[in-house]
Amino acid sequence: MKILILGGTGMLGPWVVKALKNKHQLLLTDINEPPKKYQGDFLKLSVDDINGVINAAEGMDCIINLSVLRHDRKLAFDVSTKGNYSMMNAAKIHNIKRVINTGPHFQMLGQSYEEWDFNLNPEMPPQPGTRLYAISKFLGQEIAERYADYFGINLITLLYYNMRHHYDLTTPNEEKAVLHNDMVPFTTSWIDCGEAVRCAVEIDKSKLQSNSETFFVSPMPPHNKFNSSKTFDILGWRPKYSLENLWTKKIKKSNNHVEDSY
Ligand SMILES: NC(=O)c1ccc[n+]([C@@H]2O[C@H](COP(=O)([O-])OP(=O)(O)OC[C@H]3O[C@@H](n4cnc5c(N)ncnc54)[C@H](O)[C@@H]3O)[C@@H](O)[C@H]2O)c1
Incomplete structure (x- = not known):
């Protein structure tokens, strides 16, 4: 392809x-140049x-969209919202039927879901909240979904949370690990994050139930x-890489652990 x-x-x-x-x-594009060791096609x-x-x-x-700008109010919307508009327009005009979008899980399951502790999943009603990163990505997602439905484009959205090197997952640093101040339970190795994009690119259309399907990219946490x-x-x-070693590692007691407060 x-x-x-x-x-x-x-x-x-x-x-x-x-x-x-x-x-x-591949045609790689970005506002920033790739490192010198990159050998493929690049366009600024x-x-x-x-x-x-x-x-x-x-x-x-x-088309695969990995762009994001998290902190500046105007640029965040230019990149995460308007960027999706550009992408979907391009897909419509050139009759491109597969688009992969990416973002953080909280562009759908934002702050109001943070207290939930079971079965958070990508089929839940979106509640991105008002944080800039989440809302700018969520609006981009809405635009992409409308285009997908209207123009029959296969939109696959991959939602991530925390990306780490596999050695952080396989050999977590027990010295630095502190109870309640540790890694989030939605962590994925970089290599597996990349592999999810390949799966989204290559999946047969007949396996997708609708024009717009959203997926969490995380190994299953035990709880x-x-x-x-x-x-x-x-x-x-x-x-x-699973999260097994994160759950089984020894951890130091946190300074603000509830037992310490009394
Ligand atoms: N890194 C993580 O832990 C993490 C977690 C959750 C979700 N994600 C999602 O994964 C995707 C990739 O994130 P990342 O970690 O590579 O982020 P990153 O900030 O490292 O990369 C984003 C890229 O977007 C580019 N960019 C910024 N403005 C642009 C513009 N106007 N036009 C074109 N490109 C522009 C930047 O130059 C950068 O190369 C994003 O959708 C992000 O929301 C990442």
């Missing part, structure tokens, strides 16, 4: 390139440049707070 990657020189980009480069023809492109994105998408079979079974069952994603 010919694949356009938007925002591809950030943290996740290299892992997506690694997962796809042997089987697909801002996702809010609608015509630029439309031009770059010509002849593509799939099932986050439920990513849909990702296993439908996308066929099989993470190489």
Whole structure:
């Protein structure tokens, strides 16, 4: 497949390139240059440049959006909201039927879900709240979903939370681990994050129930707070690294542990 990657020189980009480069023809784009060791095609492109994105998408079979800008009020909307508008317009104009969008899990399950401790899943009614990162991504998602429904585009949204190197998962630092101040239970190794994108690119359309399907990308935590079974069952994603060692490691007692307060 010919694949356009938007925002591809950030943290996740290299892992997506690694997962796809042997089987697909990639055009990497970003406002920032890739590292010198990157050997494929690259185009400097801002996702809010609608015509630029439309031009770059010509002849593509799939678009992947990895772009994000988290902290500046205007730029966050330019990138995470308007960027999706550019992407979906480009898909519509060039009749591109597969689009992969990415974001944090809280663009759907925001602050009002934080107290929930069981079976949070991507089918729940979205409540992104008003945090800039979440709301700018959520609005971009809404735009993408409307385009997908109206123009018959397969939109696959991959939601992540915390991405780590696999050695942080396999050999967690017990010295630094502090009770209640440790890793979130929705953590995925970089390599598995990239692999999820490959699964989304390559999944047969007949396995998707609607034009717009959303997936959590996380190994299953033992208490099932986050439920990513849909990702296993439908996308066929099989993470190489589980969270087992995080749960079984020894941890120091936190200074603010409730027993210490009395
Ligand atoms: N890193 C994480 O732990 C994490 C967690 C949850 C979700 N995500 C999601 O994963 C995806 C990739 O995130 P990341 O960790 O690689 O983020 P990142 O900040 O490392 O990379 C984002 C990329 O977007 C690019 N960008 C910014 N403005 C742009 C513009 N106007 N046009 C084009 N590109 C632009 C940046 O240059 C950067 O290369 C995002 O959708 C993010 O929301 C990441």
